[in-house]
Amino acid sequence: MQYHCIGSSTAMVVPLSELSSTQTEPPWRLAISHTRESPSPAPPYSRLRDLSTRKNDCKTEFHADAKTIAKGMEEVARKANKTAGEHAKIVIVSPIHLGKGVGEEGFDPEFNERSENVSKQLAWEYEKIAKENGFYYFDAAGVAKPSEVDRQHLYEAGHKIFAEKYSEFLLTEVL
Numbered sequence: 001m002q003y004h005c006i007g008s009s010t011a012m013v014v015p016l017s018e019l020s021s022t023q024t025e026p027p028w029r030l031a032i033s034h035t036r037e038s039p040s041p042a043p044p045y046s047r048l049r050d051l052s053t054r055k056n057d058c059k060t061e062f063h064a065d066a067k068t069i070a071k072g073m074e075e076v077a078r079k080a081n082k083t084a085g086e087h088a089k090i091v092i093v094s095p096i097h098l099g100k101g102v103g104e105e106g107f108d109p110e111f112n113e114r115s116e117n118v119s120k121q122l123a124w125e126y127e128k129i130a131k132e133n134g135f136y137y138f139d140a141a142g143v144a145k146p147s148e149v150d151r152q153h154l155y156e157a158g159h160k161i162f163a164e165k166y167s168e169f170l171l172t173e174v175l
């Protein structure tokens with residue numbers, strides 16, 4: 001995956017598959033060489049970096065298990081922490097789960113039942129690496145579910161719920 005800074009303080013890990021047709025490295029590998037600090041927003045957010053992978057890492061073409069995806073996240077988070085400095089606050093955000101049947105006809109054939117299971121295992125793996133490295137952790141699947149429309153993305157109300165709960169988490173636990 002390649003690491004992109006979105007907005008002023010959010011880091012998003014985007015699968016390599018969305019950026020290039022050449023897939024000679026694990027999906028998250030390019031993130032390591034591209035990790036950099038995002039433009040500094042005003043305090044208290046100036047040392048906040050939140051990292052999350054997208055569920056695309058669970059696609060069948062990558063053959064990645066939750067542990068492999070989490071290892072990639074750990075490398076990205078460590079690099080982001082080193083780049084951002086000693087007072088950085090790194091937040092690892094696990095994605096919402098893929099919905100049951102996401103790979104069925106009429107939905108997204110790049111996923112299958114194994115993909116669904118991997119998406120459900122990411123929370124535990126991400127929480128473990130966050131604890132081991134002294135990073136903060138937030139489980140998006142604990143507060144939001146995928147829409148029934150595509151079984152993989154948040155719907156409008158889901159975005160609102162996620163934003164409320166994640167903001168509350170940042171204000172009470174991180175900042």
